[in-house]
Amino acid sequence: AQTVTQSQPEMSVQEAETVTLSCTYDTSESNYYLFWYKQPPSRQMILVIRQEAYKQQNATENRFSVNFQKAAKSFSLKISDSQLGDTAMYFCAFMKGDGANSKLTFGKGITLSVRP
């Protein structure tokens, strides 16, 4: 079974600064996908970024980028130029890549607060 661990329950960052959210996972699979989702107070889970395990290049989406360390089973999210709208819970999630079992396994999440 896969597990996803987010050990930091809360983080705070000043507006316009950079923050990194940590995530580790455990799996015996070689083909899988990793995701970061954002959940603002509106409750809707929003996909932030996606990483395919077989790709060595780290994914980037505008101000969001990841540091994917496959051997260490680490998948951190870096948010640059933090904005007030980034305040939300952030969840790291794992999905097997075989297609037959495409459920998401989530971590417990981290609450990020961006201070003005």
Add this chain to the structure above:
Amino acid sequence: DAGVTQSPTHLIKTRGQQVTLRCSPKSGHDTVSWYQQALGQGPQFIFQYYEEEERQRGNFPDRFSGHQFPNYSSELNVNALLLGDSALYLCASSWGQGLRGYTFGSGTRLTVV
């Protein structure tokens, strides 16, 4: 283009009752998954429907059942409600196996009293 629509947004039920939650997937999506999110926790996978059949199931008792209709919309049914069933229930849709990620709805907040 409408995203994932869930109804109702909030619901209060009494222990022992039955409840039905509804989900309309994003246009073009054919797969629907349901997740339970307890307060302060990450979502837990309940089950997934594709082509009107349950394709995968998480570690939830048989009190949790579902259905997918020909238009890809879905229902989640919970029988004999327990206090511990109080949670946010999220519906997520995707095209096919969802390897590019899922689109989530805003959820149904269920409170069991």
